[in-house]
Every structure is written in structure tokens, then in C-alpha cells.
Amino acid sequence: MLSEVLLVSAPGKVILHGEHAVVHGKVALAVALNLRTFLRLQPHSNGKVDLSLPNIGIKWAWDVARLQLLDTSFLEQGDATTPTPELVEKLKEVAGLPDDCAVTESLAVLAFLYLYLSICRKQSLDIVVWSELPHGAGLGSSAAYSVCLAAALLTVCEEIPNPLKDGDRVNRWTKEDLELINKWAFQGERVIHGNPSGVDNAVSTWGGALRYQQGKISSLKRPPALQILLTNTKVPRNTRTLVAGVRNRLLKFPEIVAPLLTSIDAISLECERVLGEMGEAPAPEQYLVLEELIDMNQHHLNALGVGHASLDQLCQVTRAHGLHSKLTGAGGGGCGITLLKPGLEQPEVEATKQALTSCGFDCWETSIGAPGVSIHSATSLDSRVQQALDGL
Amino acid sequence: ESGSCSGSGAEWRQPGRGRRRRRRRQVALAVALNLRTFLRLQPHSNGKVDLSLPNIGIKWAWDVARLQLLDTSFLEQGDATTPTPELVEKLKEVAGLPDDCAVTESLAVLAFLYLYLSICRKQRALPSLDIVVWSELPHGAGLGSSAAYSVCLAAALLTVCEEIPNPLKDGDRVNRWTKEDLELINKWAFQGERVIHGNPSGVDNAVSTWGGALRYQQGKISSLKRPPALQILLTNTKVPRNTRTLVAGVRNRLLKFPEIVAPLLTSIDAISLECERVLGEMGEAPAPEQYLVLEELIDMNQHHLNALGVGHASLDQLCQVTRAHGLHSKLTGAGGGGCGITLLKPGLEQPEVEATKQALTSCGFDCWETSIGAPGVSIHSATSLDSRVQQALDGL
Numbered sequence: 123m124l125s126e127v128l129l130v131s132a133p134g135k136v137i138l139h140g141e142h143a144v145v146h147g148k149v150a151l152a153v154a155l156n157l158r159t160f161l162r163l164q165p166h167s168n169g170k171v172d173l174s175l176p177n178i179g180i181k182w183a184w185d186v187a188r189l190q191l192l193d194t195s196f197l198e199q200g201d202a203t204t205p206t207p208e209l210v211e212k213l214k215e216v217a218g219l220p221d222d223c224a225v226t227e228s229l230a231v232l233a234f235l236y237l238y239l240s241i242c243r244k245q246s247l248d249i250v251v252w253s254e255l256p257h258g259a260g261l262g263s264s265a266a267y268s269v270c271l272a273a274a275l276l277t278v279c280e281e282i283p284n285p286l287k288d289g290d291r292v293n294r295w296t297k298e299d300l301e302l303i304n305k306w307a308f309q310g311e312r313v314i315h316g317n318p319s320g321v322d323n324a325v326s327t328w329g330g331a332l333r334y335q336q337g338k339i340s341s342l343k344r345p346p347a348l349q350i351l352l353t354n355t356k357v358p359r360n361t362r363t364l365v366a367g368v369r370n371r372l373l374k375f376p377e378i379v380a381p382l383l384t385s386i387d388a389i390s391l392e393c394e395r396v397l398g399e400m401g402e403a404p405a406p407e408q409y410l411v412l413e414e415l416i417d418m419n420q421h422h423l424n425a426l427g428v429g430h431a432s433l434d435q436l437c438q439v440t441r442a443h444g445l446h447s448k449l450t451g452a453g454g455g456g457c458g459i460t461l462l463k464p465g466l467e468q469p470e471v472e473a474t475k476q477a478l479t480s481c482g483f484d485c486w487e488t489s490i491g492a493p494g495v496s497i498h499s500a501t502s503l504d505s506r507v508q509q510a511l512d513g514l
Numbered sequence: 515e516s517g518s519c520s521g522s523g524a525e526w527r528q529p530g531r532g533r534r535r536r537r538r539r540q541v542a543l544a545v546a547l548n549l550r551t552f553l554r555l556q557p558h559s560n561g562k563v564d565l566s567l568p569n570i571g572i573k574w575a576w577d578v579a580r581l582q583l584l585d586t587s588f589l590e591q592g593d594a595t596t597p598t599p600e601l602v603e604k605l606k607e608v609a610g611l612p613d614d615c616a617v618t619e620s621l622a623v624l625a626f627l628y629l630y631l632s633i634c635r636k637q638r639a640l641p642s643l644d645i646v647v648w649s650e651l652p653h654g655a656g657l658g659s660s661a662a663y664s665v666c667l668a669a670a671l672l673t674v675c676e677e678i679p680n681p682l683k684d685g686d687r688v689n690r691w692t693k694e695d696l697e698l699i700n701k702w703a704f705q706g707e708r709v710i711h712g713n714p715s716g717v718d719n720a721v722s723t724w725g726g727a728l729r730y731q732q733g734k735i736s737s738l739k740r741p742p743a744l745q746i747l748l749t750n751t752k753v754p755r756n757t758r759t760l761v762a763g764v765r766n767r768l769l770k771f772p773e774i775v776a777p778l779l780t781s782i783d784a785i786s787l788e789c790e791r792v793l794g795e796m797g798e799a800p801a802p803e804q805y806l807v808l809e810e811l812i813d814m815n816q817h818h819l820n821a822l823g824v825g826h827a828s829l830d831q832l833c834q835v836t837r838a839h840g841l842h843s844k845l846t847g848a849g850g851g852g853c854g855i856t857l858l859k860p861g862l863e864q865p866e867v868e869a870t871k872q873a874l875t876s877c878g879f880d881c882w883e884t885s886i887g888a889p890g891v892s893i894h895s896a897t898s899l900d901s902r903v904q905q906a907l908d909g910l
Contacts, residue, residue: 377784378814381777385821388773418774418821425781425817434834441827 128163128277128284129503132269132495134255135262135325136352136450136459139390139419140334142368142426147336148387151394152321153345154329155352156492159253159266160503162511163274166246173234174250176513177257180227182217184235186246192216194239205236205313213239213313226257230267233310237271241306242279249274252510256484259354260361260451265322268310269495273303277497284497291502294493300327303495329494333394346400347491348412349462351440351475353447354484355432357455364452368426382422389419409463413446416461420448428453435481436460443474462487540779541786543793544717545741546725547748548888551649551662552899554907555670558642565626566646568909569653572619574609578640584608586631597628597709605709618653625660625706626667633671633702641674648906652880655750656757656847661718664706665891669699673893680893687898690889696723699891725890729790742796743887744808745858747836747871749843750880751828753851760848764822778818785815805859809842812857816844824849831877832856839870858883 133154140150171184194216213232216239223231234249251270255263273295276282282299286292295303307323321334331345372379393415400408420437423429433449436458440447447460462471471487478485503511563576586608597605605624608631615623626645634640647666651659669691672678678695682688691699703719720735721728727741768775789811796804816833819825829845832854836843843856858867867883874881899907 375784375788375810375814378781378788378811381780381784382818384777385774385781388771388777392771392774414771415774418771421817421821422778425814425821431837434830438830 125165127165127500128161128274129498129500130161130163130270130274130277130495131158131498132266132273132326133158133262133329133492134253134266135322136457136490138331138450138459138490139393139415140386141449141451141453142365142423142428143383143386143390144334145365145368146372146383148383149333149335149390149394150321151331151342151390151397152325152334153331153348153490154325154492154494155255155261156347156489157254157261157352157486158492159251159255159263159270160507160511161249161251161270161274163278164248165278166248168246170246171238172248173231174248174513175227175230176250176252176510178224178227178230180230182231184218186244189216189239189243192239194243205309207316209236210313229314230264233264233268233313234271236313237268237275237306237310240309241272241275241281245278247278250511250513252507254486256354259457261352261457262322262326264314265307265311265318266326268307268314269303269323269326271310272306273495273497276303276306286497286499290499292493292496292498294496300494303327325494327494330491331397333390342394342397344401345397345491346404347489349464349487349489351445351447351460351462351471351478352486352488353436353458353460353478355430355436355455355458356482356484357430357432359430359452359454359456361452364428364454368428371427379426382425386419386422389415389422404464406463406465409461412461413463416446416448416459423449423453430455432481432483433458436478436483439477439481440474443470443477445474459490540731540783541790542717542730543727543738543786543789544721544730545727545744545886546721546888546890547651547657548743548885549650549657549748549882550888551647551651551659551666552903552907553645553647553666553670555674556644557674558644560642562642563630563640564644565623566644566909567619567622568646568648568906570616570619570622572622574623576610578642581608581631582640584631586635597705599712601628602709621710622660622663625664625709628709629664629667629671629702629706632705633668633677634675636677637675643674645670646907646909648903650882652750655853657748657853658718658722660710661703661707661714662722664703664710665699665719665722667706668702669891669893672699672702682893682895686895688892688894690892696890699723721890723890726887727790727793729786738790738793740797741793741887742800743885745860745883745885747841747843747856747858747867747874748882748884749832749854749856749874751826751832751851751854752878752880753826753828755826755848755850755852757848760824760850764824767823775822778821782815782818785811785818800860802859802861805857808857809859812842812844812855819845819849826851828877828879829854832874832879835873835877836870839866839873841870855886 134157135152136155138151138153140148144150169186171186173182210232213235217231217235219228251267253263255261257263277284282295282302285295304323304327308320311318311323321339324339325332328341331342333340396408396411432455437447440460445460447458450457450459475485561578563578565574602624605627609623609627611620647663649659651657653659673680678691678698681691700719700723703723704716707714707719717730717735724737727738729736792804792807828851833843836856841856843854846853846855871881
């Protein structure tokens with residue numbers, strides 16, 4: 123077992139194009155969002171496993187010895203098992219969670235326990251996980267959590283090597299190791315979500331941009347990093363209801379909605395094409411095309427009935443500053459993305475952020491096409507992140 | 515004997531513009547708007563032809579005798595001739611319009627002269643007439659005001675020259691011509707439109723003549739049977755726009771992103787067809803669900819028109835304001851500003867409607883509460899007209 127501290131981060135995700143249409147077999151583009159989840163793992167010999175999640179105020183501890191005594195034959199040897207509902211129930215008993223434990227808390231703890239017991243149950247550890255990502259906003263925070271856990275646990279148990287070399291500030295695992303990380307992260311996601319698509323953990327593991335259609339996931343080669351504003355309207359919505367609403371509209375008006383979904387598919391494909399061509403030196407015209415695609419897709423999503431007054435306001439505010447936005451994810455509130463093409467005056471960007479914040483929204487200036495799960499040297503992390511991991 | 519006739523404005527519900535020639539399938543629905551143009555024709559024996567258009571402050575007069583002397587052989591005998599540019603030039607000489615005459619003015623006068631000289635030439639002597647035309651329709655807003663003008667002129671001139679009978683019987687407040695007579699009115703109105711527009715589609719004058727709702731596809735126009743009258747708000751943002759530029763913009767977007775825009779046009783076509791279907795089923799006692807469907811179609815089409823790039827901030831504002839009152843709106847016509855329609859389903863509280871109109875007016879828009887699916891060209895008894903209309907025709 124390793125003894126030095128591990129610092130790992132993984133990005134969240136946004137859907138760039140194709141949300142809702144993807145449910146009906148169309149192409150979606152999911153991109154890594156550079157709002158990241160950070161995990162610090164300190165191996166110990168104190169006989170305890172400590173899990174601390176400052177974002178949701180959780181601190182749990184288990185005795186390694188007691189965990190060792192558990193009959194965990196329900197976890198198969200070797201490859202990652204499908205976490206069934208029964209398995210999750212057994213984990214709950216193991217975890218010793220109180221009945222009144224909040225769902226978010228308990229699922230995060232159970233996912234950790236599942237991965238810990240499956241990957242490296244003998245190790246005493248101190249784990250702190252802190253995220254820049256808001257939870258439950260469709261930005262892949264649970265996947266980033268699972269990816270960080272999988273990467274850190276696999277590395278501390280030496281299932282995969284630590285790619286960080288002397289002098290490195292940051293590094294990434296090999297393709298094969300990332301595949302193993304992703305496989306375990308997906309299992310963690312299954313504990314949390316039951317039946318996830320696997321896209322969120324794939325984006326968080328691989329980074330960059332992925333195309334997703336009918337269950338098949340593939341990476342876009344060398345997509346450019348795009349600067350964006352990520353805005354959370356904080357208007358709650360029920361994803362299931364929104365998805366059902368689109369299905370109902372398709373059933374009610376098939377001749378109207380089916381071609382609309384085809385048009386959205388074509389937007390995703392055109393975006394993929396443009397991103398593929400942008401390479402090292404993207405041209406201004408390419409950013410203009412991206413903006414046109416954003417605008418058209420936003421109108422299409424409104425036509426599908428997943429818009430919301432808060433999102434209209436978001437779009438209006440950014441448009442008043444010459445910027446182009448669309449909802450990302452389920453709609454009905456939630457988040458939107460705004461493209462920041464190169465050459466914008468920073469005061470204009472600041473004014474836009476101010477205007478969005480004045481609407482009561484949260485707003486981050488960040489990027490998409492970000493690196494996937496990475497391992498960092500202790501000194502390379504932002505002091506803000508260090509303090510958060512220190513619980514300050 | 516004087517008569518007044520009114521022709522309704524024409525309004526596109528589903529413009530379906532910007533389509534390439536090979537996309538022959540696109541359907542559009544045009545409906546008669548109950549903002550009307552009114553014409554009063556008073557026959558005289560004073561040897562003069564007087565044309566008065568109070569909306570644009572025009573008063574023109576000609577001596578019948580002088581008009582009689584003109585060589586109008588450039589107007590063929592019998593059926594309505596195609597007004598060519600050369601013909602329009604000759605009309606200009608005849609009209610005696612000054613060179614600095616505004617385009618709107620001169621086209622209105624030329625259309626009148628063309629119709630007067632062509633329709634009345636069969637008479638032994640050209641009639642002396644006093645004609646006043648006043649409209650509730652704003653001009654140049656895509657609402658068919660020139661077509662309504664042409665329809666009124668054609669109907670009135672054909673009737674005073676007894677080419678078609680006057681359908682108004684004793685005791686009638688209002689009446690309409692027979693199908694055959696309406697076809698003749700429409701044919702001449704189309705010629706008037708050609709003087710004004712050069713190469714119009716013919717839909718505007720058809721809607722104004724026939725009323726109700728028309729479907730327009732591949733140049734073919736057909737009436738929807740018994741469409742319901744729908745109450746609406748008609749709002750003019752008064753933001754000027756260039757129709758040609760907007761149409762070209764859609765074409766360019768289609769050329770740039772064919773795989774994205776072609777299915778979008780297909781979706782718009784499907785909206786028109788669904789609307790036609792629902793209107794056809796609404797009949798005597800429309801159900802609330804049918805109005806909800808119309809509202810959903812309005813919303814979807816408005817988003818599609820925005821996706822085509824013909825939206826505008828003023829139209830977004832219009833839609834937002836009406837949505838805040840639970841109502842559904844879309845741009846009508848070219849977009850980029852111009853007009854929008856808002857459906858007023860039955861059962862709305864009048865105070866809510868008034869509040870919506872107020873809110874729209876506060877945005878600087880003009881707003882009318884009116885209806886679509888209105889009657890086409892009609893002839894009215896003198897006493898049946900609103901005093902407001904009477905006063906307008908009296909130039910007050």
C-alpha cells in the first residue's frame with residue numbers, strides 16, 4: 123500500500139447539444155466542465171476509515187477491523203459487480219446509517235463504502251472530497267465524486283500505478299487505467315442513481331467531449347477548450363416530468379415533433395463537425411457557427427416545451443451583452459451555458475456575470491472540453507481548494 | 515345611390531416563407547382579419563371623379579371629360595389585363611402625378627385609375643364619382659391593406675357600372691355578392707394589386723374577397739370550409755423591417771445548414787396542417803381542448819420562426835407580456851418586428867384582456883382587439899355602419 127497523500131480531481135459535465143433528443147435516439151454531445159471535484163486521500167495506520175464531505179457537512183468513520191469482519195461475499199471477487207438494490211440494502215446495514223439520514227448523504231456514503239469494500243478493504247484511510255460543482259443541478263457532481271473515489275482507491279491499493287512523477291504538477295493515467303477507473307466509477311454511479319447512462323462518469327474520466335447515441339459513447343478527438351459562463355438559475359425541476367412532457371408532445375404531434383428532433387440531431391452533428399475542425403487555431407467564423415447552433419437549439423428546446431421563464435431571462439440578459447446561451451440538461455429551470463468567444467472585453471464579461479447574478483442566479487466563468495480525472499501534486503493546488511479540503 | 519363596402523385585411527397565420535423552389539409542399543394558412551377598409555362611393559353628375567384617402571391625406575380629382583378623351587387603348591377590351599410596367603408608366607402620365615409624389619400615394623392613385631378606366635370603359639360615358647376610402651388597417655405592416663383597398667375599389671366600381679348586381683336588399687344591414695361575382699371582384703382586385711406590388715401572390719386579395727381562412731400551397735389557393743371566427747389581439751410593434759432581407763436570411767440559413775433547417779420547415783408545414791385540421795373540426799361548438807391545441811401550435815411555430823432567424827426583441831417582449839397574462843402569441847408575416855397575433859380563447863375575463871392590451875400599449879405597441887376568420891368583401895346599408903366609420907368617411 124502507498125503511504126503518501128493522493129490529490130485527485132475530476133470534472134463535472136454539461137450537455138452541449140442533444141439533451142431530450144438523445145432520449146429518442148438522436149446524437150448528444152457531452153463535454154467536461156472545468157468545475158471540478160477534488161479528493162484528498164491520506165493513507166493511515168490508525169485502523170480507521172474516515173470519510174469527510176464538507177459540501178454536505180458529512181463526516182463518517184468506520185473501524186477497518188469491523189469492516190473486515192463483515193460478510194461481504196455479496197461483493198464478488200475480481201471485476202466490478204452490478205450493485206443491485208439488494209446489495210445496496212446490505213451496504214446500508216454495513217454502513218450503520220440512521221433511518222433519518224438524508225438521501226443525498228446516504229447515497230454518497232454507500233457509494234464510497236461499495237467502492238472501498240470492493241477495491242481495497244484493508245486500508246486505513248482519511249478521505250476528504252470537496253466540489254466546486256453544485257449538487258443536483260444536472261452537472262455530473264455524483265459522477266465526478268465516483269470517478270475521484272475510483273481513481274484514488276485503485277491507486278492507493280496499487281491496482282493502477284500513480285502516474286505523478288517527481289516534479290509533475292499534474293498528470294493523468296494511461297488509457298487502460300482510465301478504463302478501469304471508469305468501470306468502477308460507473309458502479310459507484312449505479313449505487314447512487316440505479317440505472318445511469320454511463321455518460322457522466324465517462325466524461326468525468328476521459329474529459330474533453332464525448333458523442334453519445336443509443337447507448338454508444340465515443341470521444342471526440344482533440345476538441346478545443348471553449349470558455350463559457352455556466353449559470354445556475356436554481357429553479358428546481360423534475361427531470362422525469364420534463365422528459366415525459368417531451369414524449370407526450372411527440373405522441374400528440376408526431377408530424378411536428380419528429381422533424382424537430384431530426385433538426386436537433388443535425389445541430390449536434392454540425393457542432394461535432396465544427397469542433398473537429400477547430401483544432402489548434404480556431405477561426406472566428408467557427409465561433410459564430412457555434413453561436414448560431416446554440417441559438418437554434420435553444421429555440422428547439424423551447425418548442426419541445428422544456429423552456430422556462432428563468433432560462434428566457436438568462437438568454438435575454440446574455441443577448442443584451444452580445445452573447446449566446448442555451449439551457450443545458452433537462453431544462454425547466456436548472457442550468458444554462460453561454461459561449462465566450464475569444465476577443466471579448468473582460469469588463470463586458472464581468473458585466474454579464476453581474477447582470478446574471480442580479481437575477482438571483484449563480485454564475486461561474488469556466489471552460490468546457492476540460493481535462494478528465496487527474497492527479498495533482500500537493501503544492502500545485504489552488505489555496506482555495508487546499509483550504510476547502512482542510513475543512514476551512 | 516351610394517354604397518359602402520368593406521374588405522377585410524389579410525393576415526398570414528403560418529408564413530412558410532424562405533422555402534426553396536423544390537420544397538413544393540409547404541402549406542400556409544391566411545385568414546381574414548376583422549380590421550377593415552371601408553369605401554363610400556357616391557355617383558354624381560358633376561363631371562368630376564374625386565378620390566379621397568383620409569388615412570394618407572390624399573385628395574385627387576380629375577375631369578371626366580378629360581379622362582374620356584384619353585387614348586386608353588393600352589387597356590384591352592374585356593377581361594382584366596396584366597398591368598405591365600409600361601402600362602403603369604402611361605397611367606402616371608394620365609394621372610398627372612407630380613414627380614415628388616410619395617410612392618404610397620402614387621401607387622394608390624394609379625391602382626384606382628387603372629381600375630376605374632378599365633372597369634368603367636364599357637360605359638357609354640365614364641361616370642362621375644366621389645370615392646372615399648378609409649381603413650382601420652395600418653399600412654405597410656403586412657396586413658393586406660393594399661389588397662383590401664383594391665378589393666373595395668373593384669367591388670364598388672363593378673357594382674356602380676352594373677357589371678355585377680348590388681346584393682343589398684331593402685332592410686338588409688349588410689350583404690355579400692354571389693360566388694361568381696366575388697370571382698370577378700377578386701380578378702380585378704388582383705390586377706389592382708399588380709399595379710401596386712408588381713408581382714403579388716394573389717393571396718391577400720383572395721382572403722379579402724372571400725374572407726374566412728385560406729390555405730395556400732404551390733400557388734394554389736383554396737378556402738377552408740366554415741372556419742370558426744377566433745378572437746385575437748393584433749399587435750403592431752411598429753418596428754420597421756425589410757421583408758426581402760428577412761426572406762433572404764432564411765434562405766441563407768437553409769443553404770448554410772440544410773440538414774438543420776429543412777426538417778424545421780417540415781415541422782412548420784406540419785403545424786399549418788394540424789391547425790387546418792383543428793379549425794376544420796371546430797365547427798359550431800369548439801371544445802376547450804381545441805383552443806389549447808391552437809395555443810400549443812402558436813407557441814411551437816413562434817419558436818420555429820425564432821430558430822429561422824426572423825425573430826426580434828420587440829416580438830420577444832410581445833410574447834413575454836402576453837404570456838404573463840396566460841396568453842399565447844406569435845409573430846405574423848415577415849417578422850423582424852412588425853405584427854403579432856395573440857389568441858383570445860373563450861372564457862377569458864375581460865379585465866384580464868384589458869390589462870394585457872394596456873401592458874402591450876405601455877411597450878409602445880399599437881394593439882387591437884379583433885377577430886380572424888372575418889367576412890370577406892361586403893356591402894353595407896348607410897345606417898348600419900358604426901358612427902366612427904361614418905365620421906372617418908366624412909373626413910372627420
